[in-house]
Structures are given as structure tokens and as C-alpha cells.
Amino acid sequence: QAQVVESGGGLVQPGGSLRLSCVASGFTFDTLGLGWYRQAPGKERELLATMNRSGGDTYTSDSVRERFTVSRDNPKSTTYLQIKDLKPEDTGVYYCRVGLEWGQGTQVTVSS
Numbered sequence: 001q002a003q004v005v006e007s008g009g010g011l012v013q014p015g016g017s018l019r020l021s022c023v024a025s026g027f028t029f030d031t032l033g034l035g036w037y038r039q040a041p042g043k044e045r046e047l048l049a050t051m052n053r054s055g056g057d058t059y060t061s062d063s064v065r066e067r068f069t070v071s072r073d074n075p076k077s078t079t080y081l082q083i084k085d086l087k088p089e090d091t092g093v094y095y096c097r098v099g100l101e102w103g104q105g106t107q108v109t110v111s112s
Contacts, residue, residue: 002026002101009094009106012086016110020081022096022103029077030054032099036070036081039105040092048094049081086110 008020020036033052039045049060049070058070069082079096086108093105 004096004098004101004103006094006096006103006106009108011109011111013112014087014110016086017082017084018086018108020083020094020096020106020108022079022081022098024077024079024098024101027099027101029098030074034070034072034079034099035097036068036079037095037097038090038092039095040089043092045095051079083108 003025004022006020006022008018012018031053033050035050036048037045038048047061048064048068049058051058051070051072055072060068067083067085072079088110091108091110093107095105096103
């Protein structure tokens, strides 16, 4: 059964860093593109970054490009979202999508 599970969220102070992880199982990870998304409180889900199956082609939203980095480790069936210089407006639920499979999300709260 295909499954995608995010982890790594939590409560972080402004200026801090996090690395979110997303592990896929039940399908062939390295044949699929992926994406990371965020849903802030009261807002629609927004696209943050995408990566093609090899990792050679990425897109990152202009709004987060200088602070967010997407990567993937195909042998581990895992994708990562590295976030630095966290801001209160980064608060939200972060979702991973691999192919058409979505994870349940991981909460990130940025607050002092």
C-alpha cells in the first residue's frame, strides 16, 4: 500500500532551522516527481517546491527560495525540506506529495 509520511515539524523560535523529512513506501520512489506544500492557518495550501524524479530539476517558490531547499535521497525513498531563518509566517502544516500520494502533514510553529 502506497504511503507517504512526513516528520520533523515542531515548535521553533524565529531565526531557527528545521529539516522536514518525508518517507515514501509501497511504490517506486525514484520514478516519481515530488512536491512540498504548506497550509497556513486560515489559508489555502500553497506550493513551496518541487523536484523531478532524478533530483536534477527543481522549482522553489519565489516567496521562500532564499530559505527553503528541497532534496531527495532515492535509495532511502526520502525527500527533505531544509528550512532556515524561520519566520512566524512560516507557521502551518507542511505536506509532502510523491507522485499522486499525499502525506498527513507535519505541523511547524514558529514562535518565541
